[in-house]
């Protein structure tokens with residue numbers, strides 16, 4: 001039964017918390033959001049979604065994913081093709097960790113959304129940055145293209161090959177190097193899974209500065225390489241602020257060790273920033289030093305209802321004080337009529353259950369068939385206009401047009417679903433969505449990066465001068481273009 005508020009008061013809201021899950025699944029988010037408060041905003045689909053785990057999916061019943069080179073107009077660049085001698089050379093560098101088994105490779109060639117598919121014939125699993133350096137030095141000399149891969153949970157086809165690039169997996173680079181329990185500085189290898197790092201630092205009284213729905217699979221190196229935003233962005237800021245140092249292996253095998261970074265370091269250009277968000281096109285991140293905030297002693301999650309659903313998390317150090325402030329806010333929004341119903345949770349399991357509903361929207365939508373995904377920064381007051389506009393524009397062509405995201409960050413996740421990929425739905429969406437966003441001076445990729453699928457739209461958000469400088473940087477750091485080719489920057493004519 002859905003919780004109903006007959007009178008304001010957070011005690012009542014707390015009691016209602018456990019009934020919430022059932023109450024949200026059959027509502028549609030519609031109208032303009034009216035609560036410009038910190039937190040994450042989301043809309044439920046009109047169907048009851050079944051949930052699967054994130055990460056690579058290789059369901060036996062799932063239809064074959066079309067090869068990227070067949071679906072998209074993309075030409076293979078003149079890289080060498082992996083030979084028997086190359087495999088033997090790799091075997092000497094990472095013995096027993098050169099994978100050529102087609103079944104194992106299948107999961108690494110396809111993105112978890114099952115929208116793009118490469119045809120790599122080899123996957124390498126180094127354990128150390130020295131091994132990565134050896135591999136890259138060799139590939140650089142041989143002109144072999146390399147696709148760095150973390151947890152393969154990206155949204156824009158950046159983590160899988162387009163053609164036959166060698167997949168360089170960070171899966172075995174999963175060691176915590178150190179944790180300083182006074183400063184909260186964590187140093188770890190790039191392949192550590194975010195959820196495991198969270199557990200590690202929480203046991204020591206800290207939390208990771210980022211949290212994502214894909215935390216059970218994504219690697220910290222991939223998070224940094226894509227400058228992942230996620231659910232704590234509003235509170236703790238971007239990885240450009242929380243990453244203190246990086247170790248990166250450059251395309252020619254040079255190891256750039258900028259890992260041991262003190263909190264303040266103003267010596268020259270801040271090189272690590274170049275690699276944060278570069279999607280593996282400028283270097284392979286092999287280790288990360290990151291600042292973890294102290295674990296908050298009091299966490300409250302409020303979930304307010306209809307016609308929009310808003311999840312607000314507060315975290316602080318004094319439970320009584322925080323509850324009082326939240327209660328004041330809730331009374332105010334109820335009195336003003338902005339909010340009609342809701343619930344508050346403080347219990348850890350209930351907090352987790354509420355967040356799980358928000359975190360799993362993406363996976364739930366993928367059950368519809370094909371999902372056209374847009375990750376837009378827009379002025380908060382216009383955040384939902386595009387959703388209502390597209391419902392009219394697409395009509396019955398779309399199964400669902402859903403808007404959710406991170407309201408406090410001005411970040412809309414616009415997801416349009418159809419039974420299967422349809423060029424006519426795509427034509428109705430693009431370039432319309434990008435032009436609309438550029439018209440608002442927004443960003444066509446707020447937090448997911450450009451990868452393969454969005455690289456052609458960078459110009460909607462960046463001027464030609466910026467793009468030229470990016471190309472120059474790429475040429476400087478990776479003159480042969482072997483690192484994650486066909487990603488981030490548009491193809492050159």
Ligand SMILES: O=C(O)CC[C@@H](O)C(=O)O
Nearest residue numbers: 213359362373405413415
């Ligand atoms: O699937 C999406 O479009 C968004 C995924 C993720 O960034 C989220 O906020 O849930």
Ligand SMILES: [Zn+2]
Nearest residue numbers: 230405413447
């Ligand atoms: Zn998001």
